Amino acid sequence: MLRKFVILRPNREIKRFLRRCLQTASTEEHVSVPPNANSPLSVYMSRVHDGLLDEDEYQKTIVASLDRLNEQVKDYQPPVKPNGFFQKLFGEKKIESPKGLYLYGSVGCGKTMLMDLFHDQCPIQGKQRVHFHKFMLDVHQRIHAWKQSLPRERDVKKLQTYDPIPPVADSISNQTWLLCFDEFQVTDIADAMILKRLFTELSVQEWSHCEVKCLDSGIDYRMTSLPKEGTIYFMMGESECDEKVDEVFEELIADEDDVIHSKTLEILGRDLRLPKTCGRVLDATFNSLCAQPLGAIDYLEISKHFDSVIVRNIPKMTLKHKSEAKRFIVLVDTFYDNKVRLVCSAEATPNELFTRGKVTLREEDMNRMLMDDLGLKADSTDSNTSIFTGEEELFAFERTVSRLTEMQTDAYWNSRETQAPS
Structure with missing residues (x-):
């Protein structure tokens, strides 16, 4: 079985979950590797020198680890899966696979930036940079495709004995052996159950250690950016809020060769019907x-068709509005x-849009039912995980x-290149 490794960047509770699933290795120090001209560290220092990044000693220690990983993987070749009789009989030759890097830290500290820096500089094929939502959509589609491939005449009762997770894990392994995984955030119980099975299976295949x-320097770099000169976040309590948003809409469509x-x-x-559009x-x-x-697939499709989106009348939310809050997060x-x-x-x-609020009796009953489905006891440690308490949301x-703060800056506003209509 092919050995794989992965770069992950999870958040809080998922750290503990993935450590169990992925059998995380210890964090012993390695001998540092001098950077080459195209290494993550050299590119990072070049950006610092050019004033594109602020030099951050905390970040530099992570970049040094990415440099070591870059050196380890650039000449690494995964072993070929045995397919002949003698290969299967005697097994494949054991080849030590490089350890992945598991990054975590507070929001805005640079995890995505550093992961992208590594991915862009890593000179190998078989690599993929993927966001959590896209990954889960792909997993669901693979599961659906596998079920559709089963013979039609198969007894429905026997389908329960056929597990889609191992073949899905195989298909992922066959296509990618370096996975740069961004924004690992699990707030959906169904996704959590699938991921636990999937990563356990991948771990059995020696895919990830x-x-x-x-990475937590205590600085949220998104918050250090200045907002745009023109306002693009409006308060509904202010006078003529709708009229001001209308004006922004008119400005955005001025260059569109289209009608409303x-x-x-x-x-x-x-x-998915969208009542008011003009061009992109x-x-x-x-x-x-x-x-x-x-869900994510809808927002991804919207992203393909539109460069600018206005979202009006965003309300304050509490845990009573957890579904709406989750969708807004996605x-x-x-x-x-x-x-x-x-x-x-x-x-x-x-920063005032979402608060905990009070948990209703109905929500407590739903949490208890979920615990029953997962085989958890109410007084167990796992019953206090963030997926039940709302901490993850x-x-x-x-x-x-x-991100909303960064999305108001000129740098972000100008970062999306105009795309041709789909």
């Missing part, structure tokens, strides 16, 4: 995008990852606040 590093009209996107056989500009409401049963994550320009009108500033929203 990771060195753990904390509705648009329908076909997504996996269903229609979408004008929508929070209720239409986040109070409806939409929406911002997806738009941010695809450099979509976002204009908002909201009831509160970004609260932490995820901290990232959303940070």
